[in-house]
Amino acid sequence: MNADMVQKIERPLDLLNASKGKEVLVQLKGDKQYVGTLMAFDIHINIVLDNAKEVADGNVKKNIGLTFLRGDTIIFISPASTNLK
DSSP states (O other): OOHHHHHTOOSHHHHHHHHTTSEEEEEETTTEEEEEEEEEEOTTOOEEEEEEEEEETTEEEEEEEEEEEOGGGEEEEEOOOOOOO
């Protein structure tokens, strides 16, 4: 994320908006992690990921594809890219 983008973030949802169309890492309750392209989100932080993959220890565990994740199961969303094996 570049410095210009960081300066435009004033509210938490601004970060999600800036991350649309980009790869994000999502940590869920129960120690599950998903990586995928953020397609959409709402005020409850329900999100839609495309090309989603379940990951564990930096490795792809399962390819999911297009998926919906409920906001109340999400611990964090990171816009940082990952290098998966």
